Amino acid sequence: MPVISFKKNMPAVEVPADTVLMMALLDAGLPVASSCDGDGVCAKCKIIIVEGKENLSAENDTENFLREKNGLSSDVRISCQTRIQGNITVDATYW
Template sequence: MPRIVIENLRNLSIHSEDTNRKVIEIIHENGTDWMHACGKKGRCTTCKMIVVRGMENLSPETERELFYRSQNQLRSNERLSCQSQLLKDELIIRVADVNKFPHIDYTR
């Protein structure tokens, strides 16, 4: 069963029975806030996630992610959670500092 761990949310562990689902959908369905300003359409980078481990468990980069990467708006260890699908196993991520909500208490 695929699993997402969000390190700087006290190692929050989210399990999903479904594969091939967008990471942001899995996170939101768990009741966890995750920023997204463009309505999950890949038109901004507010939903970016820092991938600590498990990049190989995600779908290939989309055209939108490649565009932002070419503009230096995504680093090699970052993906857009609205574009990335969790295909299998485990994904360990962090919320980027620039995308943190003020009402959530993040850990280091």
């Protein structure tokens, strides 16, 4: 099973493959910013991918639109639109 590690000193979390990143973080008890409850509208659930970008699902049309609209860098993913397929290390400005 994939492991989510954190840039900050927090315990790693093991999750089933193909889990939505936002749900994995919420299930682990971590706050994830969102005003649309994961509907892919607000982009507040953006997460910085420190390592393992290649272990995530490809960006879908919704995520591409939100990236362009909000001017997000390529190391940021919209967590409600991203599925975990392997080990990653993440960070967020609000943790």
